[in-house]
Amino acid sequence: MFKKGLTVLLMLLAFSASAVPSDDIAHILSEQEAAWNRGDLDGYMQGYWNNEKMRFVSGKKFRYGWVETLAAYKKNYPDKATLGHLKFTIKDTKMLSNYAAIVVGRWELTRAKDKPNGVFTLLVEKIDDRWVITHDHTSD
Structure with missing residues (x-):
């Protein structure tokens, strides 16, 4: 009985530990959406790692650094x-470790004259006890 109870407890702990990071990661994108939609690009960038090694890839361009990306x-x-x-739609979040995840999804802008959209792949890492986007590859 004790062994069975311990097994169930360990399974619940493993599940709760794995569920929390994906919730934290979804929250980052939700906060980014909200900041963007209120016109707050500085707030939008809070989801990214504020470091010169943060990488953003889009189209034919590579950008390095939080400051350059915000500019x-x-x-x-x-x-x-x-x-x-x-509007972000997360299609999948794959935990690579307790400190890293790959997130794939879709993005869509609704504007008066057009509706551009595309896909993204994010590397999200836990740095200094905070989940942040360290690599963003976004395309049309």
């Missing part, structure tokens, strides 16, 4: 009309 966002989305309304 590119501000240049490419100078006002609320170009920002539009952002």
Whole structure:
């Protein structure tokens, strides 16, 4: 009886430990959506690792660093009309370890004149006890 109870307890602990990171990661994207939709690019960037080694890949460009990525966002989305309304859809989160995950999904902007959309793959890592996006590959 004790052995069976211990096995169930260990299974529950393993499940709760694995479920929490994906919830934390989904929360990052939810917070990014909310910041984007209120026109707050500085807030949007809080989901990213604030480090010069953070990497953003889109189109034919590689960007390195939080500051450079924020500057590119501000240049490419100078006002609320170009920002539009952002919607993320997470398709899958694969935990690679207790400190790293791959997230794949779709993004969609709804604007007055168009509705651009595409896919993304994120490497999300737990750094200094906080989940952050360290690599973002986004495409149309």
